[in-house]
Amino acid sequence: MDKVKFTEMKHGDREDYEFLTEHEIEYASKTAERLLAAMVDLDESLSGYQVTRLGHSLQAATRAWCDGADVDWVVSALLHDIGDIYAPYNHDEYAAAILKPFVREQCAWVVEKHGDFQKLYYAHHVGGNPHARDAYKGHAYYDDCATFCERWDQNSFDPDYAHEGIEFFRDMVEQVFARKAYDPAVIRAGERVDLTDPTLASERNT
Ligand SMILES: [Fe+2]
Numbered sequence: 001m002d003k004v005k006f007t008e009m010k011h012g013d014r015e016d017y018e019f020l021t022e023h024e025i026e027y028a029s030k031t032a033e034r035l036l037a038a039m040v041d042l043d044e045s046l047s048g049y050q051v052t053r054l055g056h057s058l059q060a061a062t063r064a065w066c067d068g069a070d071v072d073w074v075v076s077a078l079l080h081d082i083g084d085i086y087a088p089y090n091h092d093e094y095a096a097a098i099l100k101p102f103v104r105e106q107c108a109w110v111v112e113k114h115g116d117f118q119k120l121y122y123a124h125h126v127g128g129n130p131h132a133r134d135a136y137k138g139h140a141y142y143d144d145c146a147t148f149c150e151r152w153d154q155n156s157f158d159p160d161y162a163h164e165g166i167e168f169f170r171d172m173v174e175q176v177f178a179r180k181a182y183d184p185a186v187i188r189a190g191e192r193v194d195l196t197d198p199t200l201a202s203e204r205n206t
């Protein structure tokens, strides 16, 4: 069998759907590879900045790494703008949807809201609301999103910052997307992990 027998889903039988499940497992196992390739496509996305979107993403992830952040944070920093390609008006939600099954709830939330938090830095120049983040005041991850934007996102447009290349992050991306989707041990609902770890940071910066 190399294709299902049905042309309408309602006519599929157990054999068809078992075959498709196998296929999906195989396809899903290559998610990390496809995401890394998509990151390279970001090199050609929206310019006007002094760095490409890929350069910006690599800077953000390198800063996370240098801060001693754990793998969930580093991969979230790397992919936080991946939505720019297909969802320019809700790129944050798009990226969060990709990450949600595989990283801590905290990281997915921060990626989902980072667009609103970033407005603090520029919205007043374009007639927007720089305080859009106020809508989330009191949320458990509010401070984490503020830190994410301040330390890793808003400052990662510097053509002189020496960042790691995409290959540096390959193993981390593979590790995260090889996890069991929505595993409660990964999602760790409600748990906060600091974005920075000074001990790890000093090890990584030597
Ligand atoms: Fe963004």
Ligand SMILES: [Fe+2]
Pocket (backbone or CB within 6 Å): 056, 080, 081, 153
């Ligand atoms: Fe960004």
